[in-house]
Amino acid sequence: xxxxxxxxxxxxxxxxxxGATIMISGFGEAGSPIELIHAxxxxxxxxxxVVNNNTGSGEVGLAALIKAKRVSKMICxxxxxxxxxxxxxxxxxxETKLELVPQGTLAERIRAGGSGIPAxxxxxxxxxxxxxxxxxRTIHGxxxxxxxxxxxxxxxxxxxIADTHGNVLYNKTARNFGPLMAMAGNVSIIQAEHxxxxxxxxxxxxxxxxxxxxxxxxxxxxxxxxxxIAAGVSYP
Amino acid sequence: MTNSTEQVGRTRDEMAMRxxxxxxxxxxxxxxxxxxxxxxxxxxxxxxxxxxxENGLLGMGPSPEEGFGDPELxxxxxxxxxxxxxxxxxxxxxxxxxxxxxxxxxxxLGALQVSSDGNLxxxxxxxxxxxxxxxxxxxxxxxxxxxxxxxxxxxKNGEPKLVPSCTFPLTGCGIxxxxxxxxxxxxxxxxxxxxxxxxxxxxxxxxKERTGALLIPLKVNTK
Numbered sequence: 001x002x003x004x005x006x007x008x009x010x011x012x013x014x015x016x017x018x019g020a021t022i023m024i025s026g027f028g029e030a031g032s033p034i035e036l037i038h039a040x041x042x043x044x045x046x047x048x049x050v051v052n053n054n055t056g057s058g059e060v061g062l063a064a065l066i067k068a069k070r071v072s073k074m075i076c077x078x079x080x081x082x083x084x085x086x087x088x089x090x091x092x093x094x095e096t097k098l099e100l101v102p103q104g105t106l107a108e109r110i111r112a113g114g115s116g117i118p119a120x121x122x123x124x125x126x127x128x129x130x131x132x133x134x135x136x137r138t139i140h141g142x143x144x145x146x147x148x149x150x151x152x153x154x155x156x157x158x159x160x161i162a163d164t165h166g167n168v169l170y171n172k173t174a175r176n177f178g179p180l181m182a183m184a185g186n187v188s189i190i191q192a193e194h195x196x197x198x199x200x201x202x203x204x205x206x207x208x209x210x211x212x213x214x215x216x217x218x219x220x221x222x223x224x225x226x227x228x229i230a231a232g233v234s235y236p
Numbered sequence: 237m238t239n240s241t242e243q244v245g246r247t248r249d250e251m252a253m254r255x256x257x258x259x260x261x262x263x264x265x266x267x268x269x270x271x272x273x274x275x276x277x278x279x280x281x282x283x284x285x286x287x288x289x290e291n292g293l294l295g296m297g298p299s300p301e302e303g304f305g306d307p308e309l310x311x312x313x314x315x316x317x318x319x320x321x322x323x324x325x326x327x328x329x330x331x332x333x334x335x336x337x338x339x340x341x342x343x344x345l346g347a348l349q350v351s352s353d354g355n356l357x358x359x360x361x362x363x364x365x366x367x368x369x370x371x372x373x374x375x376x377x378x379x380x381x382x383x384x385x386x387x388x389x390x391x392k393n394g395e396p397k398l399v400p401s402c403t404f405p406l407t408g409c410g411i412x413x414x415x416x417x418x419x420x421x422x423x424x425x426x427x428x429x430x431x432x433x434x435x436x437x438x439x440x441x442x443x444k445e446r447t448g449a450l451l452i453p454l455k456v457n458t459k
Contacts, residue, residue, distance in 0.1 A: 027291045027328075028314035029307055080369040081314065088367050100368050103290065104332030104375030111329040123378040124336065127355075127409035130370065172325055173292045174308035179327040207327075224307050 004166045004216050005195055009039035012189045012217045016045040016154055023051040023110065023152040023181040024062055028081065029225035031174035033158040033191045034061045036217070038235055040156070046070045051110070051150060053103065053177065055079040055087035058229035063087070064236070071096055075150070077103035083229060102130060105147050107180060112149035114183025114212070119148045155185025158222065159208070162192035163199075166213030167206045175207065182212040189215045193222065243442050245389075245418035245435040253278040254435075255344065255386055255416045263341040264288055264334075266376060269313040271386045272344040288340055290372040292331050295323025312372065335372070336379035343380040345373065347387045347415075349402040352428040352449040354412040356385065357404035370407075377408030389417035389446050396448035398422070398429060419443045427452060 006012045013036060016022070022040070026032035041064055050071050056063030063086045065071060074096060079087050090096040101109065102124045112120055121144035125131035135146040157178045159168040168190055170178055182188045190208075195218040228235075246254060252274035259265060259275075261283040267273050276298070279285055287296040289311040296311060297318035305316035319325075334340055349357040356377060359370045377383055390396055398415065414432075415422045420443045421433040430452045434440065444451045 028310060030291070030310050030314075031308065078369045078371040080367045091367060092365070098368070100370060102370050102374040103328070103372035104336055104379075107328035107332050122336065124375045126378070128374060128406045129360075130374065170325075172306060172309040172319070173289075175325055175327050176292050177328050180329050226307055 003164045004210070004214060005164045006215050006217050009035045009191060009217050009219065010042065012036065012215045013040045013043050013154070013156070015187075016040060016043060018045055019047045020045060020153040021049040021051070021151070023155040023177070023185055025155070025157040025176065025178040025181050026062070027053050027173065027176040029057065030172075031158050031170070031176050031178055032061050032225055033156045034223045034225060034228075035219045036156040036189060036191050037061050037065055041065055041068055041070070041236060047072045049073040049075065051075045051106075051152060051181075053077050053106065054081050055084055057081055057083035057225060059086060059234035060223070060228040061225050061235070064234070066090060066096060069095065073097040073099065075099040075101060075106070077101055077106050100130065107177065109147055109150040110177065110180040110184045113151040114180060115149075117149055119146055121145065122147055150184060152181070152185045153187065155181040155188040157181055157188060157190050159190045159192040161194045161196060161201065162190050162213070162216045163196050163201055163210070164216065165198045166190065166208075166210030166216055167201055168192065168208035168213060169201060169205065170207055179208045182208045187214045188212055189217065191217050191219045191222065193220055194218065243419075243438050245438050247418070249274055249277070251386055251416050251418060254421065255384060256280060258384075258414070259283070259285060259342060264294070264339065266290065266335070266340055266343040266380060268343070268345040268373070268376075270346045272346060273313070275344055275386070288331075288334060289317070290331050290335060290376070292326050292328060293317070293319060293323060294326070294334070295320045297323075332372070332375050335375050338379055338381055340380045342382045342384060343376045344384045344386055345376065347385045347397060348404050349397050349399050350385055350387075350412050350415055350424070351399055351402045352424070354410040354424040355402050356383070356407045356412050357402040358407050360405045362405050373407050377411040382413045383411050384414045384416060385412050386416045389419040389443070396446055399448035419446065422451070425452075
């Protein structure tokens, strides 16, 4: 019988190992799996490479993971955000490295990685500093750069509703990187507000099919990053 | 610099209103952060534009009323927005397929510098201590059919933003179509910056003195 539901966030991240590459869903606070990230901080894995669009805000969620010095490298498109103070400090001191990737290239690298496509050509960044050291090729008279697919050992993703087969629905613009990271993670972990039985979600509306998901955890009332920051919370 | 009497030109709102007049009915439009966002306030009577925000929404509406926002319904600037009837949500790969695949009609962006051959610099000043951050700007300029820049004509220090060649790191090459500033509307042509229209109360020499590259005067109507 297939049942991907685990009892807790703690259990869901228990086998994350030092040096792992972790994809974390979210664009700003929308779609950030705060409870899974906090469980990862408690778990203690370190020397992580983290893929996320940003670098978190305040001292909760992703920013707290970075502050705890568990992240040796960030792969992201926009590490500068209002309320983002943790990453700049560790970046300037050289403790956390940065691979800056244009946002659409980041998304496509993750999709490619999850789709068995090792690399692809894109027009984005041609003629700019971010395209400089990349392989170039002219196709149909236009210049492109080669970008490589990205995969992860673990993906931590926030959904809204999931079933025990791992089918997932998201909330509004919190969908962002979730479906792509589910594809690209060797072990993809979903936290959802509601976990239902197979058949309770209309197959026509499923966004992430369960084959891309390994574990689901129910977090009924997930924390809202901006509310934690407004309340002055610093994790742990 | 110049010693001519200061001329005022358009306000930020007036620049946005002027640009909105040039967007055809039914266009799919992505608005960058800052002055570009103001364009949404000035949709001309009888026209409908669909706004795309690259974090995953087509059919973006205005900010929600106080207390009715959803922290998971935001725009690319991470501010809470609404979704209009007929809106659609999608993941990032679909969102950038719309951008890179040439499905969007227009993108309006701010600028640090624009060169007369249509290069744009708008993501970094290249300062050694700055944290580099690019977001979706390079994807937008690589794929959207038309790129309009909306910007003050000069920097706060009075340096021209319209230049022969950008000195800041580039966002894209040869991609800017039009520039809407407080002083003028300018098209980027094979010959360089072509003046299309002066803002009310602004004369040609005033704009020319504040443009770092050759500015081609309005074509004289000889009819």
